[in-house]
Structure formats: C-alpha cells, structure tokens
Amino acid sequence: MSNSTSTQIQLVNRPTGWPSHDDFRTATIEYGDLEPGQVRVRNEFVSVDPYMRGRMNDTRSYVAPFALGETITGGAVGRVIESESGALPVGTPVLHQHGWSDVIQADAETFRPVPDIEGLPLSVHLHILGMTGLTAYVGLTAIAGMEEGDTVFVSGAAGAVGTAVGQIAKQLGASRVIGSAGSAKKVALLTKKYGYDEAFNYKEVNVREQLPVSAPDGVDVYFDNVGGDHLEAALDAMNDGGRIALCGAISGYNSTDRTPGPDNMANIITRGLKLEGFTLANYLHHAPAFREKMTKWFAEGKIAYDETVVDGIENTVDAFLDMMRGANTGKMLVRI
C-alpha cells in the first residue's frame, strides 16, 4: 500500500470551433491508500475518439457533456497495480471509462477484466474487439439491417470505425464495399488491407460525381462517419429502400456556423429511405453477439487493424486534435 501520483487531462473551457490547448489543463492528483473494494490501475493505452468532441459542448444528447474542471472520461486499458478487491488481483488487465489519465484509482466495479491475447497489445480492447468494432457491427446490423448481397458505402473508411465496418460488411456477405478516405495512402490501405472493393480520395474528387462511378448499381447501405457532402452524395446514390446509419458527422463537429443539410432530402421520400442516428450506449446489449463473432473472425485471421500511437499522457490533447484532422490511420491511441 502506498500513495500514488496521477496525471490527468481535464476540460476547463467549452471550445467553440476547433479545441485548443487553452481548453484543457493537466492536473496532478495524489491518491491516498486504497479503500476496501478499490483497485489502482496503471493505464497502458488511452482512447481519443471523435464522439468526445460532442461531449465538450453543453448540448442535449444521449450522452451527457463532460463536466468542466473534471477529467475527460472515455475508454482506457491498463493493469491492476494495487488491489483491495478479490475480484481484480494485481496484474489483471482491465478496460474502463475513467479516461485521460496515467493512473486511476476507483472501485473495482468500475473496471472490467479483459483477456490478454497472445501477441496482441491490450489496446485491441479499445478498438477492433471493443467499442469501435461494436459501433461498426451495431451500425451495420441493428441500425442499417445489412443483408447478404448489399452494396455498402462507408465514409471516413480509414478511421477506426471505418476499417472495422468494411471488414465486418464483407464477413456478413456484402457484395461490394466502397470507402472514402482523405489521402492516397489511406485509399490504398482500404483496398489492400481492409477488404474494400473500391475506394477513393474525397479530397481529390467530387464525391457526388464519384460515388455513382464507384457504385454503378447504387448503394443499399451507407455507413456515415462524415456527414456533409458525403451524406448528400449518398442520398443521390441510394437504391430504393436503402438504409443509412448515421454514426458520425466529423465534417461538422468543429464548425461554428450552422451548416446546411443535404439539398436532396426529397430522395428520402421518393426512394423510401431510412436514416437512423445512433449512440452506442443504447446498443450495448449487442456486445455478446459481437464479441463471439469478432473473436472467431479475428482468430481466423480475417480481420486486420491499424493503430496510430502517440506516446505520453501529456500529448493526449495533441493526439485528439490530430485524430479530428484525420492524421490517423485506424485507431488513434495514447500509449502511457
């Protein structure tokens, strides 16, 4: 038993537009002895995710805003280094939502043990086997009702969710999966590593002109991580009865203006389309089915992933901003 110092990143201002370093502070927390039922965890990886930008605003949402002056919460993985809980002995790898810190001390019930998988870092529980993989699975299945033979279009396809969506869609029998990404390198990865049948660089084409070329038979399911011009292009390309899962709208997250929506909303009526937004918190009951399928695909070598890793808790804000700018391929992580 001992005291411990923790470095944590806290939100101090609600950003308008792009967040800056002034919106955050680095706090040093001194933890005392563990109380009964508590554990102390040293994080190995901390997650930075697009949805966190929304939580920095004080707007109504399924997920409550981050509290000002408190540590940014979110996914992280680490190992128990001290324990007053029989359930989580020292050395146990755990997943939790305590967020942007190097060490965290709290009730054992707020941590979930995860398996050590041979040859893989614990970080896979933050993405392909964790929330980002589940987001991709829920969006394709529960929200968009993807069926075998569907043509699937994914925007922001080289991001953590997007790389999972393409691979899961192929495993579930999609006939054709098309992705957009923001660099030639990412586009190449989509087709060579992530099973996309076709991909394009949205910075070099007009998405509305390109999508019907990439999807000559139209799109049945659109998994939207971007919004804006991508959603507009998809509404033009959707087949009758098409389904759109709205997962993110990163193109507008840091906009201070109100951005006009698609100019072709009437297609929703004439083609009988369904658009549905979702926040994973309401779909966690799909996690067991997802884990069973994904663990099997993973073991069969059918699932690839990328990580973009930044070292040091003190660089978490930079990692978050780089991720929002699209600097990452696959999952953006901070390694402690």
Place this chain on the structure above:
Amino acid sequence: MSNSTSTQIQLVNRPTGWPSHDDFRTATIEYGDLEPGQVRVRNEFVSVDPYMRGRMNDTRSYVAPFALGETITGGAVGRVIESESGALPVGTPVLHQHGWSDVIQADAETFRPVPDIEGLPLSVHLHILGMTGLTAYVGLTAIAGMEEGDTVFVSGAAGAVGTAVGQIAKQLGASRVIGSAGSAKKVALLTKKYGYDEAFNYKEVNVREQLPVSAPDGVDVYFDNVGGDHLEAALDAMNDGGRIALCGAISGYNSTDRTPGPDNMANIITRGLKLEGFTLANYLHHAPAFREKMTKWFAEGKIAYDETVVDGIENTVDAFLDMMRGANTGKMLVRI
C-alpha cells in the same frame, strides 16, 4: 351498347417549377362498343394529390413518372354505366386509378367495387376511407411506430392527410397532437374540428421558435407533409429516440433550385432519431387493418373530414394548382 365521348386531361410537357396550363391538354376520346369483360364508368369525383407533382418529373422514384401525351392517372370514383362484366353490373360504385377523365372504359379488373355509405358521397373512398386515410395510418404506425402517450407534431395539418393524421393519432392514444397550417381559419379548424390539442399558423410565426412553445415536453413523432423549415424545427424539438415519417415535402415540390436541407442534421445522431420516407404503394398490405379500424371510428362519429370541391373536369388543372398553393381545407376534389 353505344359509343361514348370522354374528356381527359393529359400531360404534354414536364413542368419546371410551377406547372402551367401549357403543360396539359384536354383530349376528347371516342370509346367504341365495350369488349367482353370491359365496363364503362362515369366518374363522380376525381382526386388531385400533392404526390402527382413528383410524377410530372422524369426522375427516379418508386412511382413511375406520368407518360407524356397520356391521361394523368390517379384516384377516381364513379359508377358503372355500361357493363360487359358479370362482376360489375350497371350501377356499381367503383374506385379506380384511371385518373383525370369524366368517363372511362376499361377492363373490369382495373376497378374495385366500393360500398355506398348512407348519407355520404362516394368521394370518401378517395380520402378519409381511402388512400389519404391509409397514408396517415401507415405513416403513424408502420413508419413512425407511434405509441400511446406520444406527443405528435403534424405539418400541413389541415390538408387531406394532415386532418386524418391528427384524428388517427388521438384514436391511437397520442397524449398531445400539434398541427401547423397556413391560415387562421385552418388553425381554428384543427383544434375545433380535428382534435388537435394545439395549432399554429406557420405564415405568422417562426416555426423553429414556435414549436418548442407548442410542445414544451418535446416531440416523439413528427409526421412531415411539408419539409423545409418544418423539418428543421422538428429536428430541434425531437425527444431522444424520436421518429419522423417523411410523407411529403410540398414546400419544395415546385422549387427549381436545389434547396438546402436542415442545418441540424447532427441531432439525428446525438438524439438517436429515425427518419423514414415512404410511398404508399409499398404499404398497401396495411389496408385491411386500416379499413377495419377506420370504419369503426367513422361509425362511432369520431372522425370528421372536409372536402374542397371544384366542379367540372375542365377545371382539374386549376384544382391541382390551387391544392399545391394550399387553397384547400381537407381533401381537394373535382366533381364531375
């Protein structure tokens, strides 16, 4: 057996923006003797509907465009005046889709017999007991999944579909039904005759500011007949998990510009909303359940309706244009 002259309204140009009389022609058709299995029907009422504007364009849709040079098809009711079909003897009241004509001659199979209801004109089969009633029912139930206790908002509420939506929502247990319409007279009708709890004149208020006042606890189901500013206002007012049935977007039907969509599409994600467009053709299997319920409510005196009637097949185009401008209360009809 005899020859017969029919006056029919045909589409000769695809309108851009508002249709004009030059886009139509009046054709005189001479029918010869009936062939075996045919009937001749004298129409009593011909329907003009908002969806017909979409069919005047040559754009991809569930419903095929009207053919140039041919009679505008759509709902009509009349009586058999000559018959070579044992199934439909002379005098039988029938509903059909042969459209804008005073007399029509065709295979008996293309007509459906409807009951004469004491004290009511045949025209009720064109609206409250027919397609407009079914549209309201399908939008509320199959599309929006309305549940008891829901707050329901309806735009274009004084139109044929809107007056049905409000009453059906109340019968199905909505806790509060709010409607928008375009005149003080219509607004008064909504609350006095059509069971709306609250209504406002969208020409005299800012819809985005008014809706949260009219719906202080938010909106669970939005039945959209209008699009544009109404859809934007609804997206701001929807409760988490809200459902939007997109039935029409009359605000944009005659626009030649591409109209920007709502500037608050991100709410679809943060509140987990579902938007679904529908065209009735795919939901006709709900007709038996609808007819059973609606006939019962009707017999119990729980359902009111209005008709705005224009006389003479030669005035059909004017009736259509007046309806698009909102001159009607309830169902717009041409009486032959």
